Amino acid sequence: MSNRIPGRTGLLATTLLSLMLAAPPALAQSVAPDDDARDAPGGPQASASPPGIRPARSQPVPAEAIPGGRKGPPGVPQAIRWTEDWSKVPAPDAPFIEKIRHIPVDTDDDFYLSIGGEARVYYTDWHHSALGLRTGDNNDLVQSRLRLIGDLHLGPNLRAYVELGDNREYGEEFATTPNRDKLDVYQAFVDVTVPLGDAGRITVRPGRFEMPLGNGKLVGVREGLNMRFTYQGVRATYILPGKVSVDAFAARPIEIRPGTFDDRGDPARSFHGVYVSAPGAIAGFGADLYWYEMNRESANLREGTGADDRNSYGARLWRRNATLDFDFEGTLQRGTFTQQDIKAWGVLFEAGYTWPALPMKPRLGLRANAFSGDDDLTDGKAGTFVAAAPRLPLFSEAAFFNFSNLMDLYPSVTVKPLDNVTVMAGPDFLWRQSKADGVYIGPAGSSFAPYGDTRYIGTAFNLEASWQTTKRLSFRLFETYFDPGSAFEAAGGKKGNYFGVMSNYRF
Numbered sequence: 001m002s003n004r005i006p007g008r009t010g011l012l013a014t015t016l017l018s019l020m021l022a023a024p025p026a027l028a029q030s031v032a033p034d035d036d037a038r039d040a041p042g043g044p045q046a047s048a049s050p051p052g053i054r055p056a057r058s059q060p061v062p063a064e065a066i067p068g069g070r071k072g073p074p075g076v077p078q079a080i081r082w083t084e085d086w087s088k089v090p091a092p093d094a095p096f097i098e099k100i101r102h103i104p105v106d107t108d109d110d111f112y113l114s115i116g117g118e119a120r121v122y123y124t125d126w127h128h129s130a131l132g133l134r135t136g137d138n139n140d141l142v143q144s145r146l147r148l149i150g151d152l153h154l155g156p157n158l159r160a161y162v163e164l165g166d167n168r169e170y171g172e173e174f175a176t177t178p179n180r181d182k183l184d185v186y187q188a189f190v191d192v193t194v195p196l197g198d199a200g201r202i203t204v205r206p207g208r209f210e211m212p213l214g215n216g217k218l219v220g221v222r223e224g225l226n227m228r229f230t231y232q233g234v235r236a237t238y239i240l241p242g243k244v245s246v247d248a249f250a251a252r253p254i255e256i257r258p259g260t261f262d263d264r265g266d267p268a269r270s271f272h273g274v275y276v277s278a279p280g281a282i283a284g285f286g287a288d289l290y291w292y293e294m295n296r297e298s299a300n301l302r303e304g305t306g307a308d309d310r311n312s313y314g315a316r317l318w319r320r321n322a323t324l325d326f327d328f329e330g331t332l333q334r335g336t337f338t339q340q341d342i343k344a345w346g347v348l349f350e351a352g353y354t355w356p357a358l359p360m361k362p363r364l365g366l367r368a369n370a371f372s373g374d375d376d377l378t379d380g381k382a383g384t385f386v387a388a389a390p391r392l393p394l395f396s397e398a399a400f401f402n403f404s405n406l407m408d409l410y411p412s413v414t415v416k417p418l419d420n421v422t423v424m425a426g427p428d429f430l431w432r433q434s435k436a437d438g439v440y441i442g443p444a445g446s447s448f449a450p451y452g453d454t455r456y457i458g459t460a461f462n463l464e465a466s467w468q469t470t471k472r473l474s475f476r477l478f479e480t481y482f483d484p485g486s487a488f489e490a491a492g493g494k495k496g497n498y499f500g501v502m503s504n505y506r507f
Contacts, residue, residue: 065212066247067237068193068203075101076471077116077506079223080210081149082161082187086114097507110155118147120226122502131400131482132494133441133448141172143179145226147186157195163187167226178227182260187230200240208232211249213275214288214316215327217348220391224399229389230254232265233272247275253389268297271388273312285326288316294388299337301404302438302447303374303382306338310386326351337382344385346371346403348394352414360415365426367412369394373405373437377450384437392443395428396462397478398498402440404447407431407455412462420468428462431455439488451491458484458493476502 063072063083071085072078075098086101089109100115122143130137146166153159165186169179189207196202211231213219221228233251238244250272252265273292281287291313299308314331333344352365374383384404392399395408412426432439432455438447439457463479482496 064245065210065216066239066245067191067205067235068201068239069237069245070241080212080221081116081118081147081163081506082151082209084114084116084151086116086151087112087153101507105152105154108155110153112153114149114151114153116149116151116507118145118149118504118506120145120502120504122226122500124500125498126398127497128494129398129400129496129498130441130446131484131496132492133446136173139173139176141176141179142170143226144168144170157193159191161187161189161191165227169226176225177258178222178225178256180258181227181256181263182258184261184263186227200238200243202236202238205235205237206233208254209235211235211251213247213292214277214290215318215329215348217329217391217394218312218314218331218346218387218403219292219389222389222391224393224397227256231271242279244276244278244281247277249273270295282317285317285319288314288318288329290314290316292388293335299386300445301337301374301382301384301386302377302450303340303384304338308335308337308386310335310337310342310388312388322356323354324352325354331385333385340380340382342382344372344383346385346387352412360417363414365410365412365414365424367394367410367428368408369403370407370433371403371405373432373434375434375436377436383434384440386445395430396460396480396498397464397500398460398480398482398496399442400460400480400482400496400498401430401457402442402445404440404445405433405437406440406457407433410462422466424462424464426462428460430457430460432457439493448488448491448493452487454485454487456485457488458482472506474504476500476504478502 061070063078063080064070065080065083069083072083074085074088078084087109088102090098090102103113103115105111105113124141124143126139128137129139148164150162151159163186164183165181166183167179167181169176185208187209189205189209191203191205193201193203208230210221210228212221231251231253233249235247235249235251238246253269253271254263255266257263271292271294273290275288275290277286277288279286291311293311296308298305311334312331314329316329318327327350329348331346333342335342347370349368352363354361354363371385372383387403390403392402395401408428408430410426410428412424414422414424416422435453435455436450438450440447460480460482465477467475469475478498478500480498484493484495
């Protein structure tokens, strides 16, 4: 690893952690932490928390990131902004920034306009971001994200939501497309809810929207870059509170264009499916079932390049209480890729045990995942797993690896030195699932060619820290050092390092 990286990142990491530990406990808030959209897990499609970092056990039940779902705690900014609850009328002496979150438009308190926003600055420094797959893969940049939100509520059953966004990057060695999008409509939708009394309610949402599914690992939000995954189409949700939710959608992923007001639904991709979640369905465990189909006119894998029509059939079992958290998910993929039959699979496991009565509330966690590769690149079958909208920080914020042809084992320790500070660390051991397939790198999924007779890729050493300074302001720190195995290094793989510091203000 380059000498410049450890020196600079070590100094910045030490400084920020010192500031975190010096923060007064009085600043701790009951705040939904930042995310890359995974739920706690604590409810169907819950609002996300930082990758690998669990929220405080004293937090309220998290919001549900589905139309018409459970909102977050009143008056607190959330990671998924449309899950916020600003229905309470602010006090006459409340600060201006609180008053604009509830502007009455009628004498009825259910009729109001809420104005909010976000300002995020994220410094990132990659050393060998592609781990040597291509030359010139160092990148040292600052991302800036601005958001302005208008949320109009016309009674309990009708709302209109608009979110404008401006996204820039500065000082980059090479451009990252999802970081660059001048002023544009980031989200814009209408929610129409039909109450069914004791039988629940149905909410229909046409428009442009974020759409994390389940735990947000296979269909996430891409929080690490300025532009999250968004979709344009229609989504409908049936909810019987505490019993079941059924979510159906038909949409196109948004094609990001760098100009002003020029983003659109991507004509080369379509995404539709059904996601069913039942909390407490099996002996106190929540159970999810889902099917969705992603069609892409062009995809690139080791098996070739061409049209990809991929169906994912999956199930998930999850539970969370004050001490134990558990999340197990399996997915089968079928369809066609360049006229080859797809036969791929993925298994995701995560569990942890927390001692809430001990100092710093320690948690021991274990994450283990396996995603299929192709055992024979010449047999006319496509065996490489491809996630629809992967949460790449499943492995680390560095996002060195894609999900395809990958297995990992990640033991971790998480502590809370203060109620508003969380620190997690651990090594992530990585292997190829199939020796006949390559190593897939980063969001684009470009791959090293198959090599050697060993599956071992290397080990990533991760440190993550989260500091919720106030209910509106948060800081996060990331450090990942990747140490390649000898076989991967002989095939052209390089040592890699990632360091990031993020500040985020939401109102």
